[in-house]
Amino acid sequence: MTERILLENISIILHMPRYPENIGAAARAMRNMGLNRLVVVKPENYDIEKILKMATHVASDVVNSIEIFDSLEEAVSTLNYLIGCTARLGKQRQVIKKPSAVAEELVQISKNNRVGVIFGPEDRGLANEDTRLCDALVNIPTAGFSSLNLAQAVMVMCYEMFIAGQKKHVQFNPRLANRYELEGMYEQIKDILVKISFINSGNPDYWLNNFRKFFSRVGLLAKEVSIIRGLCRQINWYGEKRYNDGLDNKKDHKDL
Secondary structure, three states: OOOEOOHHHEEEEEEOOOOHHHHHHHHHHHHHOOOOEEEEEOOOOOOHHHHHHHHOHHHHHHHHOOEEEOOHHHHOOOOOEEEEEOOOOEOOEOOEEOHHHHHHHHHHHHHHOOEEEEEOOOOOOOOHHHHOOOOEEEOOOOOOOOOOOHHHHHHHHHHHHHHOEOOOOOOOOOOEOOHHHHHHHHHHHHHHHHHOOOOOOOOHHHHHHHHHHHHHHHOOEHHHHHHHHHHHHHHHHHHHHHHHHHHHHHHHHHHO
16 A cells, blocks of 8 residues: 655754745745645744745745744644754754655654654754754755755755555554653653652753653653653652652651
8 A cells, every 4th residue: 555644744944044034935945845844943033025926926835824933843732743944963963864764754653643844043053952852853965065045945845745654564553642741741750850869950952852852762652651751750759759758757856
């Protein structure tokens, strides 16, 4: 059986784009490949006339349906799976996939999950704190000059998602936990790990990256996130109980 990505569940997210022309060109690229969910986060210059001029009348429906947010965290809070597009590589960006490989994975993931593909600002791309929100990172291979125009990068990803498929066996993919649920879990894990001195309290987010990478590979369901958060609450309760028991014992000894 041949399957394709459920494009209706894919959102293209432009984080802090600087030029309205690039927003319009990205909308046109999306329309060419059958995608229509465009999210813009904290644009530097949102000039609707310039956007529509680049998008042309063919993609005006994509432009008219653009969702605008003030923060990336808010924009992705209801999404289940996030892909960050990056030209920069480094020790915090080690697990990098090719566009075609990510597109193949989305064939099944998109069936029951809302997916976001995130592109950073034109001059510097996604920051490390942005990539920490992502379940996967993708890099578009080039012949030396790695910086692509924003709309070009969007077109490459949209094209790969459009043609992805050719799966012979249907697999069931349940709904993954969305970003709001995951970030709540990560905050709870961080709090517990700092309390038990498992990670450095001076820079807990850096040390938490290993947990983010691990859980991103696993692909947590909402029920599993609930279990982990329940475990964190129990650990916290037990730690506070032992602490209070110790205080009571000291008080009893003083009273003797």
